[in-house]
Amino acid sequence: MDLTAPKLGSEMPGSETPDADTRPADGPADGPAEPLLDARGLTVAYGDRIVLDGVDLTVRPGEIVTLIGPNGAGKTTLVKTVLGLVRPQAGRVARRAGLSIGYMPQRLAVDPTLPLSVRRFLTLWGRATPAELDAALAEVGAPHVLDRAVQSLSGGEMQRVLLARALLRRPDLLVLDEPVQAVDVHGQIALFELIAEIRHRRGCGVLLVSHDLHLVMARTDTVICLNRHVCCSGRPEDVSRHPDYVALFGRHAEALAVYHHLHDHGHAADGCVVPVGQEAAHRHGHGHGHGHSHGHGHGHGHDHHRPGRPDAGGRR
Ligand SMILES: Nc1ncnc2c1ncn2[C@@H]1O[C@H](COP(=O)(O)OP(=O)(O)OP(=O)(O)O)[C@@H](O)[C@H]1O
Numbered sequence: 102m103d104l105t106a107p108k109l110g111s112e113m114p115g116s117e118t119p120d121a122d123t124r125p126a127d128g129p130a131d132g133p134a135e136p137l138l139d140a141r142g143l144t145v146a147y148g149d150r151i152v153l154d155g156v157d158l159t160v161r162p163g164e165i166v167t168l169i170g171p172n173g174a175g176k177t178t179l180v181k182t183v184l185g186l187v188r189p190q191a192g193r194v195a196r197r198a199g200l201s202i203g204y205m206p207q208r209l210a211v212d213p214t215l216p217l218s219v220r221r222f223l224t225l226w227g228r229a230t231p232a233e234l235d236a237a238l239a240e241v242g243a244p245h246v247l248d249r250a251v252q253s254l255s256g257g258e259m260q261r262v263l264l265a266r267a268l269l270r271r272p273d274l275l276v277l278d279e280p281v282q283a284v285d286v287h288g289q290i291a292l293f294e295l296i297a298e299i300r301h302r303r304g305c306g307v308l309l310v311s312h313d314l315h316l317v318m319a320r321t322d323t324v325i326c327l328n329r330h331v332c333c334s335g336r337p338e339d340v341s342r343h344p345d346y347v348a349l350f351g352r353h354a355e356a357l358a359v360y361h362h363l364h365d366h367g368h369a370a371d372g373c374v375v376p377v378g379q380e381a382a383h384r385h386g387h388g389h390g391h392g393h394s395h396g397h398g399h400g401h402g403h404d405h406h407r408p409g410r411p412d413a414g415g416r417r
Pocket residue numbers: 147152170171172173174175176177178179312
């Protein structure tokens with residue numbers, strides 16, 4: 102089984118990293134305003150290839166921050182870095198003292214020949230009473246799967262079990278790496294709504310990775326568009342009233358939001374930053390250099406070069 106789960110709070114690896122200051126967040130103890138997580142100037146390279154370049158990220162209690170970006174943009178690397186699982190070459194990650202993190206990893210490979218019930222799976226990494234297991238599965242809307250084999254679960258049921266596993270840690274911060282993968286579109290909406298409910302009920306912060314932002318809950322507070330560096334960031338737009346949206350999602354349209362990209366630059370095929378409009382000149386037949394959100398044919402708000410909201414951040 103390949104499942105990476107960080108240890109809690111200050112025990113997380115990386116805190117001893119000499120180049121990366123990963124001490125607990127300091128500053129005034131002003132309750133909810135104190136960040137759970139505050140990362141500044143993170144630079145990560147695999148070998149001599151830089152995959153994150155000067156990235157900032159802050160998550161506060163009760164806040165949902167959504168990371169979006171194309172394949173290979175560095176989303177998972179950023180998550181692993183703020184969790185202390187990857188050491189940055191430069192930058193610092195400050196976590197609130199005693200921070201408890203519930204992590205739902207992007208990938209989980211379970212040996213199909215291994216007899217493993219959900220009950221057993223949920224207690225592999227820590228103790229939980231039967232009542233706690235019941236409560237966690239009830240909270241994620243999957244009370245019926247406790248004695249099922251993990252391998253028999255549907256994609257949506259598996260994601261809910263992984264979410265329950267994260268909740269068993271009583272997290273201050275939920276970190277969810279592509280929580281809706283392998284789930285159909287209606288199941289995705291239901292999962293986003295569930296995550297928003299959990300945030301409200303528990304008041305925890307949520308760091309969410311989405312491969313792309315077609316569907317994201319209206320209550321996502323901050324969107325960070327990553328492509329090796331932070332391309333743009335800001336608050337998501339309200340639901341588009343585009344007829345295709347309403348027709349496709351019906352009553353769920355209210356739960357959807359779109360984000361208007363406000364890039365002041367483009368990317369060549371190798372990910373390098375180029376001026377807006379010159380992407381093609383740097384592409385030379387390599388296909389889409391940027392790769393996310395554009396040209397999907399949805400017609401709903403991925404508005405690459407349009408002037409946008411004044412409160413949304415530009416490139417940082
Ligand atoms: N352990 C590693 N060693 C070398 N390169 C890696 C390693 N992990 C990731 N990479 C590379 O770093 C880049 C960023 O990967 P990462 O998984 O962070 O991107 P991502 O945005 O999460 O992508 P995806 O949307 O496809 O999951 C990719 O080019 C990837 O191939």
